[in-house]
Amino acid sequence: MQSEKYRVVAGPEAYFTPGAARMGIVLPEPGEGHIEGQIVPEEEALEYAARKLIEAKNPTIHPGPLVLWNWNEKAAKKAKAIKVLADVIPARIIPMADYRPKYPKINPEVEINPNHPNLTIWHNKEDVCVFVGVHCHMANLSLKIIRGGTSCFTIALCAQAGHEDANLSLRDVSPEKILRLAEWVNKLKSIPYVRPAGRTSNDGAERKSDKVFAK
Numbered sequence: 001m002q003s004e005k006y007r008v009v010a011g012p013e014a015y016f017t018p019g020a021a022r023m024g025i026v027l028p029e030p031g032e033g034h035i036e037g038q039i040v041p042e043e044e045a046l047e048y049a050a051r052k053l054i055e056a057k058n059p060t061i062h063p064g065p066l067v068l069w070n071w072n073e074k075a076a077k078k079a080k081a082i083k084v085l086a087d088v089i090p091a092r093i094i095p096m097a098d099y100r101p102k103y104p105k106i107n108p109e110v111e112i113n114p115n116h117p118n119l120t121i122w123h124n125k126e127d128v129c130v131f132v133g134v135h136c137h138m139a140n141l142s143l144k145i146i147r148g149g150t151s152c153f154t155i156a157l158c159a160q161a162g163h164e165d166a167n168l169s170l171r172d173v174s175p176e177k178i179l180r181l182a183e184w185v186n187k188l189k190s191i192p193y194v195r196p197a198g199r200t201s202n203d204g205a206e207r208k209s210d211k212v213f214a215k
């Protein structure tokens with residue numbers, strides 16, 4: 001008898017949480033996302049993520065170093081889009097700690113959060129959280145720990161191929177895609193959302209950097 005297909009659902013699941021890939025979960029292709037391990041069209045995943053965020057009691061966004069510290073034009077645009085999303089939900093923003101190794105001395109009070117994200121989830125009573133701008137190796141580790149020991153629903157907005165260990169994941173996430181998620185939030189809340197017009201430079205030309213999105 002064939003066992004039921006594994007689903008990546010909110011925990012708590014197990015002390016030794018199995019890797020979703022080992023359980024047969026695959027990553028979405030471009031234009032797709034996954035919800036609890038099931039591959040769906042990207043718009044369906046965006047709508048589902050928006051619904052989870054507005055229904056949550058304590059939705060929280062965790063931006064990581066690729067947004068906070070890898071500071072370039074791309075990171076700046078994504079950071080602005082994240083702020084828009086947080087405002088429309090509304091959601092708290094709790095940055096991921098700088099999890100790069102610090103030698104010769106490590107302060108455990110600073111380093112414990114990225115290594116034990118379940119403690120952050122418990123302390124802040126998070127029921128839905130969003131990872132964005134987190135390096136894949138740290139996101140994969142954290143998502144398994146969260147799924148194993150908490151009941152928090154995890155949403156991974158990945159700039160690469162997505163994360164099978166999240167309860168919901170989107171791939172190729174750009175500032176534009178984050179704003180589409182914000183638009184879905186307002187649509188489900190029946191609130192009209194109009195993106196601001198781009199500002200212009202002194203010579204009257206629209207600047208590319210102004211197309212993002214300050215609310």
